[in-house]
Amino acid sequence: xxxxxxxxxxxxxxxxxxxxxxxxxxxxxxxxxxxxxxxxxxxxxxxxxxxxxxxxxxxxxxxxxxxxxxxxxxxxxxxxxxxxxxxxxxxxxxxxxxxxxxxxxxxxxxxxx
Numbered sequence: 001x002x003x004x005x006x007x008x009x010x011x012x013x014x015x016x017x018x019x020x021x022x023x024x025x026x027x028x029x030x031x032x033x034x035x036x037x038x039x040x041x042x043x044x045x046x047x048x049x050x051x052x053x054x055x056x057x058x059x060x061x062x063x064x065x066x067x068x069x070x071x072x073x074x075x076x077x078x079x080x081x082x083x084x085x086x087x088x089x090x091x092x093x094x095x096x097x098x099x100x101x102x103x104x105x106x107x108x109x110x111x112x113x
Contacts, residue, residue, distance in 0.1 A: 006036040010061060011075035012068060016110055029073055030110040037063035039076060042099065057102040058084070065096050074100050 014032035042058040059081055061074055065088070074081045081100030088096055 005038040006063060008037055008039045008076060010035055010037040010039070010063065012066075013073040013075055013080070013109065014069065015071055026108045028108050028110055032072065033066065035063045035066060037061045037076075059100050059102075061098045061100060062095060063098075065094055068096070068098065073103065074098065 011031055012033045012035065013029035016028040016030050038061070040060050040062075042060055059076070061076070061081075068083070068086060070083055070086065072083055074083065080103045082103045084099040084101050086096060086098050
């Protein structure tokens with residue numbers, strides 16, 4: 001992917017191990033970094049849509065390789081996406097693609113109310 005395609009700012013949130021999560025308490029995350037990424041919708045299977053299957057909002061984030069953990073969250077345009085799959089993609093391992101599903105359950109960001 002060319003450099004011009006990395007036009008969106010995406011925040012990477014990492015889980016804070018505080019020992020207080022669980023039992024209905026929201027998970028706590030801290031901002032681990034910010035990157036520029038290409039973001040696009042995942043194409044849905046038309047057959048599933050016709051059958052009335054529930055479709056979750058899934059995005060594909062493409063960006064330069066950096067440390068990312070499977071339990072990290074990606075924040076883009078005020079929405080948070082949990083990571084479904086991390087894949088090395090192209091350019092001799094210099095770019096990765098991450099499939100993320102929109103997350104709607106409880107979470108909080110360290111340092112924010």
